[in-house]
Amino acid sequence: MLRHFKPPQDRARVRDHQDNPGNVRRQPGSFVITGAPVIDGRIPQRLEIRQLRKNNAQWNLYLLALNRFQQMDRSDVSSYYQLSGIHGRPYTEWDGVPVIHNRGYCLHTSSLFATWHRPYVAAFEQVLYHIVQEVATSIDNDTYDEYKNAASTFRHPYWDWAAASSDGSPVLPAPVSDSPYIVLDLPNGSQTVNNPLYQFKFTSSDLSSLPNPPFSVWQNTMRYPSNRSAAATSQNALVSQQISQSQDSYAQRLLNLLQAYPRFANFSSSAWTPNSPAYDSLESLHNQIHGLVGNGGHMAWTDYSGFDPIFWLHHAQIDRVLAIWQALYPNSYVEASTEVFESAAIAQGARVDVNTPLKPFRNDTDGNFWTSATASNVENFGYSYPEIQGKSMSEVKAAVNALYAASSGEITSRRSNEAPMKAVPGPPSTGNYTEWLSNIRVAKDALDQTFFVHIFLGDFDPDPKTWTFEPNLVGSHAVLTPYVMTRDPAQSTIVTGQIPLTRALRADEQKGLLDMKDEDKTKEYLRRNLHWRVTTMDDKDVPRDRVPDLKISVVTANVRAADADDEFPVWDELKVQQDITSGKPAGLGSGDDV
DSSP states (O other), X not given: OBOOOOOHHHHOOOOOTTTOTTOTTOOTTOOBOOOSOXXXXXXXXXXXXXXXXXXXXXXXXXXXXXXXXXXSOTTSTTSHHHHHHTSBTBOOOBTTBOOOSSSOSOOOSSTTHHHHHHHHHHHHHHHHHHHHHHHHTXXXXXXXHHHHHHHHTOOOXXXXXXXXXXXXXXXXXXXXXXXXXXXXXXXXXXEEEEOTTTOOBOOHXXXXXXXXXXTTTOSBOOSSOSOSSTTOOOOHHHHHHHHHHTHHHHHHXXXXXXXXXXXXXXXXXXXXXXXXOOOOOHHHHHHHHHHHXXXXXXXXXXXXXXXXXXXXXXHHHHHHHHHHHHHXXXXXXXXXXXXXXXXXXXXXXXXXXTTSEEEEEESSTTSOEEETTTTSOGGGGTOBOTTTTTOOHHHHHHHHIIIIIHHHHOOOOSOTTSOOOOOOOOSOSSSEEEEEEEEXXXXXXXXXXXXXXXXXXXXOOSOGGGGGGOTTEEEEEXXXXXXXXXXXXXXXXXXXEEEEOHHHHHHHHHTTSOOTTOHHHHHHHHHHHEEEEEEETTOOEEOGGGSTTOEEXXXXXXXXXXXXXXXXXXXXOOEEOHHHHTTSTTBOOTTOOO
16 A cells, blocks of 8 residues: 655655755756666666556556656756756756856757757656655555566656557547546555646746746646637647647658668758758657647747646657667767757857757766767666667667558548548568658748648648648648747748658559659649648648748659668658649749759
8 A cells, every 4th residue: 555645745855966866956056967877787768658557556656756746846956847947938047057048948950959858858857766766665565566666667758659559549648638637556546646747737936937928827738728818728639639640740750760861960950951852850850749739838839848748758759769860870970060049058150069068967066068979878867768778770670660661651541531441551562662752941930939831632621720630631840939939031040841742642542543653643643732831829821922931842762662671771862843843832943942
């Protein structure tokens, strides 16, 4: 049985460094990010959230500890509120690291995007781990050993939004979205507790530091809010529907990034590289999830996204994808580059490289910060992932193919008013084939706010409120911004993304609408049926020709199929098909930069 739990606010302070590396209540400048400790030399794995749920003891510990974490004293640098606020608002100094620019510390549109978030998630995991140990000590003797062992190997889970569920359940896990309360199967029987994955609740003091309405009046984090008033509610059912609607898009994008992006500079950042048609990136894919989960709520804005509990599941997944990519391409990593967007600690125009301090994350008590170089190995933070731990490169490739090649190839009809058809086959197992993709380029500050670019293949309802649910939607790309962003044409940052078209074309080919073996006819089909639209987070249509620097294009690549399950296909260089989009509003035409 569980002993009586003291109120979370009474037990929130975690002990000092060696006993509890959360370093709570220490003097500014002394929060050292070590990651969760490793017991007996065995490095635990972060698990997918649905896999973690199968371990009842760890699942109980996770949710009970996360509840305590969210109720910690806001003055503690290790509190949920303060750690979440590092990412954006309230734009205040964290642990003695000065805020030079009126922004959050997070690095976006940067070559350091992925590596900056690694110590960030590790810091969150570090504090949560030690609260898990506290919870485990509240277990009576009959189950004490089980919970103690579960606590010792606990690591924060990730949410794999790209892998199709084996049981046909929604891509958005039920415990994250179903209810603000959750029933736990505890040693002394079932107990209903606040569901800390559903939302984070703000205090009145919290809201006073969050100046932008409606965030200043919302008492808890919101997903796809019903309106912008204080009485708004999250529409998690709609979030789940549109996340599942676009799952095939995530799987294809992720698979392409892991199979065909061998250079870190292209893989990591959404910043445009002129004259390169390789438009996708881990950051761009990450933005798509932020946009669809938030849809005007907290996740849709970099200033507020860190407060939503799903942020940490999402960014553990982003870190996992980075770790898998590193295992596949060990000879490429952070290159020297110029920051195109400012953050709290780094100016726009600053030169950064693998040794740039990832502020505000300290790695010792001497004032040194983590860098991309020192953060390159996940085991430095005391965790790993199932797809890479102890695996050869060929085993990693086999794991990637098993997880995502089927997910991105097995799709059904995109037309909901038609009878379901058999699964659309994936790419050929032998020989060559053509990949078709839609490239998106636009100014990050084009609309002074976060917005979507939707890509359709076929007809769609004229009501923009339906667009993320449309059967003929191929994918929705999100351009993520801070809440307040004023366009400056002289210093505008251009960002890119990519929506794969091949699977959608195969679905239409299977219905006899085109013959993909004939490239000219496929181009003509795309000229007639490829459409794109732009919406803001409140589902307002924005005329395409009024979106600064928006250019949509189609690119193709000749691909040689992989010879084995533990190999990747080989892509030729991407070729721009300007004749498909030329002459359409915001379509790339002859003479436009690629």
